[in-house]
Amino acid sequence: xxxxxxxxxxxxxxxxxxxxxxxxxxxxxxxxxxxxxxxxxxxxxxxxxxxxxxxxxxxxxxxxxxxxxxxxxxxxxxxxxxxxxxxxxxxxxxxxxxxxxxxxxxxxxxxxxxxxxxxxxxxxxxxxxxxxxxxxxxxxxxxxxxxxxxxxxxxxxxxxxxxxxxxxxxxxxxxxxxxxxxxxxxxxxxxxxxxxxxxxxxxxxxxxxxxxxxxxxxxxxxxxxxxxxxxxxxxxxxxxxxxxxxxxxxxxxxxxxxxxxxxxxxxxxxxxxxxxxxxxxxxxxxxxxxxxxxxxxxxxxxxxxxxxxxxxxxxxxxxxxxxxxxxxxxxxxxxxxxxxxxxxxxxxxxxxxxxxxxxxxxxxxxxxxxxxxxxxxxxxxxxxxxxxxxxxxxxxxxxxxxxxxxxxxxxxxxxxxxxxxxxxxxxxxxxxxxxxxxxxx
Amino acid sequence: xxxxxxxxxxxxxxxxxxxxxxxxxxxxxxxxxxxxxxxxxxxxxxxxxxxxxxxxxxxxxxxxxxxxxxxxxxxxxxxxxxxxxxxxxxxxxxxxxxxxxxxxxxxxxxxxxxxxxxxxxxxxxxxxxxxxxxxxxxxxxxxxxxxxxxxxxxxxxxxxxxxxxxxxxx
Numbered sequence: 001x002x003x004x005x006x007x008x009x010x011x012x013x014x015x016x017x018x019x020x021x022x023x024x025x026x027x028x029x030x031x032x033x034x035x036x037x038x039x040x041x042x043x044x045x046x047x048x049x050x051x052x053x054x055x056x057x058x059x060x061x062x063x064x065x066x067x068x069x070x071x072x073x074x075x076x077x078x079x080x081x082x083x084x085x086x087x088x089x090x091x092x093x094x095x096x097x098x099x100x101x102x103x104x105x106x107x108x109x110x111x112x113x114x115x116x117x118x119x120x121x122x123x124x125x126x127x128x129x130x131x132x133x134x135x136x137x138x139x140x141x142x143x144x145x146x147x148x149x150x151x152x153x154x155x156x157x158x159x160x161x162x163x164x165x166x167x168x169x170x171x172x173x174x175x176x177x178x179x180x181x182x183x184x185x186x187x188x189x190x191x192x193x194x195x196x197x198x199x200x201x202x203x204x205x206x207x208x209x210x211x212x213x214x215x216x217x218x219x220x221x222x223x224x225x226x227x228x229x230x231x232x233x234x235x236x237x238x239x240x241x242x243x244x245x246x247x248x249x250x251x252x253x254x255x256x257x258x259x260x261x262x263x264x265x266x267x268x269x270x271x272x273x274x275x276x277x278x279x280x281x282x283x284x285x286x287x288x289x290x291x292x293x294x295x296x297x298x299x300x301x302x303x304x305x306x307x308x309x310x311x312x313x314x315x316x317x318x319x320x321x322x323x324x325x326x327x328x329x330x331x332x333x334x335x336x337x338x339x340x341x342x343x344x345x346x347x348x349x350x351x352x353x354x355x356x357x358x359x360x361x362x363x364x365x366x367x368x369x370x371x372x373x374x375x376x377x378x379x380x381x382x383x384x385x386x387x388x389x390x391x392x393x394x395x396x397x398x399x400x401x402x403x404x405x406x407x408x409x410x411x412x413x414x415x416x417x418x419x420x421x422x423x424x425x426x427x428x429x430x431x432x433x434x435x436x437x438x439x440x441x
Numbered sequence: 442x443x444x445x446x447x448x449x450x451x452x453x454x455x456x457x458x459x460x461x462x463x464x465x466x467x468x469x470x471x472x473x474x475x476x477x478x479x480x481x482x483x484x485x486x487x488x489x490x491x492x493x494x495x496x497x498x499x500x501x502x503x504x505x506x507x508x509x510x511x512x513x514x515x516x517x518x519x520x521x522x523x524x525x526x527x528x529x530x531x532x533x534x535x536x537x538x539x540x541x542x543x544x545x546x547x548x549x550x551x552x553x554x555x556x557x558x559x560x561x562x563x564x565x566x567x568x569x570x571x572x573x574x575x576x577x578x579x580x581x582x583x584x585x586x587x588x589x590x591x592x593x594x595x596x597x598x599x600x601x602x603x604x605x606x607x608x609x610x611x
Binding site: 018019020021022023024025026029030033047050051052054055058059060061063064067068071243244247248251252254255258273275276277279280281282283284285287288289337338339341342388 | 448451452454455456458459461462463465466468469473486489490491493494496497498499500501503504505507509510511512513514515516517525528532535536539542543546547549550553571572575579
């Protein structure tokens with residue numbers, strides 16, 4: 001078999017291993033090691049490479065942002081910030097029709113600004129908001145659907161670990177990606193609120209009413225949110241303005257969130273230990289996948305497969321927009337099955353060179369940003385698409401009396417909102433790009 | 442016992458992460474206040490890199506012990522438990538082999554760095570320190586992978602499931 005064929009066949013083999021429940025990092029690592037041996041006909045180059053590559057990967061400065069962001073997210077999760085955000089958001093929005101569900105979306109968005117994980121956002125906000133939603137007479141379908149969808153804001157609104165990985169794989173500026181993800185993230189939150197508003201008008205029995213909080217109380221509620229906004233602004237703004245590197249920004253965020261959690265009184269010794277252990281588990285999991293992807297990608301580069309296939313596809317004269325839609329649909333399907341980080345590490349080294357061969361009327365850097373945000377959004381839609389979205393399972397398991405079919409029904413308005421928003425962002429790249437264009441003057 | 446070692450290492454890694462945070466923040470403050478006579482911490486990037494390597498290697502045994510590596514179980518969830526236990530055994534065997542190779546090569550790398558007296562650029566600290574720091578977690582990682590393999594063998598023979606996973610939500 002030629003190196004090209006080895007590269008070509010390795011991909012379905014890795015996917016088959018993954019679907020047979022082999023851990024994703026292990027599947028890529030084994031395929032990379034064996035593949036390199038088959039291409040080179042000797043174990044020695046790989047054995048020489050392995051002398052340093054574990055240590056250099058785990059001590060890469062640009063990757064050290066990941067454990068720091070994860071620690072920040074754990075501080076936010078365990079420090080009781082979620083309930084403070086929800087209470088404030090409920091006082092501001094709760095009296096509207098469907099307002100408590102909208103408040104849950106708003107709180108998810110705010111929480112997403114200090115936490116980079118979808119499942120964590122869905123799980124934390126679910127614990128706080130589900131009982132409240134049920135007390136105020138919201139149907140279980142709407143309550144679970146809204147929270148599953150709200151969770152996806154965790155990864156969309158920066159900081160986002162997946163965007164960091166995308167930036168490193170495609171050699172893009174992390175700060176510009178963060179800034180560009182912000183507007184689509186806010187649009188997502190608004191879209192979800194509109195979906196709730198329409199849903200409760202069509203199904204008047206699905207939501208109870210709640211009296212308006214006094215003005216003074218609503219103002220005080222707004223002031224409770226400012227520390228979170230301050231941390232978010234400092235981290236993303238500071239990275240963008242060049243005050244500090246992305247890793248330093250993450251350190252600022254971790255310290256800020258940690259102090260806030262202590263000030264809130266949520267950070268007991270027990271909770272601190274939990275935060276460390278959870279950070280350890282997720283960090284190790286992510287870095288093992290990164291390591292596996294690195295070995296697999298060095299094999300792919302050796303096989304020349306990504307370069308050749310990109311040239312072949314570019315020479316077919318295909319319509320760029322058809323290709324883009326096909327790629328996004330592929331990500332939607334994969335997103336139902338696999339977590340977004342693994343999928344990006346597995347596919348971007350092959351898909352990205354193909355996509356950069358097409359002309360979408362954008363400068364190369366702008367295309368990379370736009371494509372990255374689109375992929376991120378589509379992957380997240382996969383998290384809430386029945387029958388297999390992970391967020392749906394997380395939220396449903398927290399609401400014991402809710403059948404899974406009700407959650408499936410409840411999430412449909414939100415998936416619809418996602419599809420409409422994605423179509424708009426595909427048709428108008430400027431929506432994603434205007435903020436970064438504005439800021440870089 | 443093995444779980445306790447992994448637990449202690451995970452916490453040690455967490456403490457090092459907090460240390461990295463403090464060093465980095467102190468360095469930023471020093472850089473911002475140069476006008477007041479403060480200065481950034483020398484070689485802060487190198488401290489971050491060495492510390493991160495120690496932390497991540499220390500996290501590995503905990504993740505391995507809790508079977509916390511990400512996998513896709515949608516297609517296999519309907520399979521009978523007997524088959525799944527055999528799957529787990531195969532995966533744990535592969536893990537044990539792969540991790541042994543990784544740590545063996547890392548040990549050779551450590552010996553190389555020790556012999557050639559290479560130092561870091563700014564702090565002039567020997568590079569093998571980073572390798573040695575990572576080696577603590579790495580040795581525990583290999584040990585845990587054998588422990589998990591033995592556990593899987595026992596599960597297949599006795600026909601029982603693994604101890605309840607401590608895996609938290611990600």
